[in-house]
Amino acid sequence: MKCSKHQKQSIATCQWCGKLLCRECIAKTNGKKAYCTDCSGQVGEYVQRIQLDQIRKDAEAEQKKNRFAGIFQR
Template identity: 40%
Template sequence: MRCTKHRRQTVGACNWCGKQLCPYCIGKKEGGKLYCDKCAMRLSTVKRAKIPKPEKPKKAPGARAQPVIEEKPTQQKKVFSVDEEGYLILEQ
C-alpha cells in the first residue's frame, strides 16, 4: 500500500485513527506504536495520571495482633515396603 501524501510504501497505521503511514508521515513513535501528525498533537495534551500507592492499614494505638490459629487435618502416615521383585507396596 502506498502513502497518499508522499507516494511511498507504508510501514504501518496510526494507533488512534488507523491512517496508513509512510516513514515521513510518522508523527510519534512509542515502541511499536505509530501515530500520525494530527494524533501525535492530540497525544501531547494528554497527561498520564499517576496512581497513588495504597496505604498500609494503620493499627490502633495499643492494639495487639491477634494470633491466627489454623488447624490442619490429621493425616494418616503411609507405610511403604518393597517386595522381593523390587516393587513399592503401600501397606494399609
C-alpha cells in the same frame, strides 16, 4: 498500500487513527507503534492525563492506608 498523504509506499499505520504512513508522515514512535503528525500531540496529552489520574489514585490510596493504619495502631 500507499500513504494516505504522499501516495508513497506505506511502512506503518497510525495507532491512534489508522492512517497509512510513509517515512515522512511518522511523527512519533513508541516501540513498534507509530503515530501521524495529527495524532502525535493528542497521544501525548492522553498519556499525560492517564499518568495524572494514576498519581491522584495512588495518593488517595496512600491517604486511606495512613488513615486506617492510625486507627489500628492505637
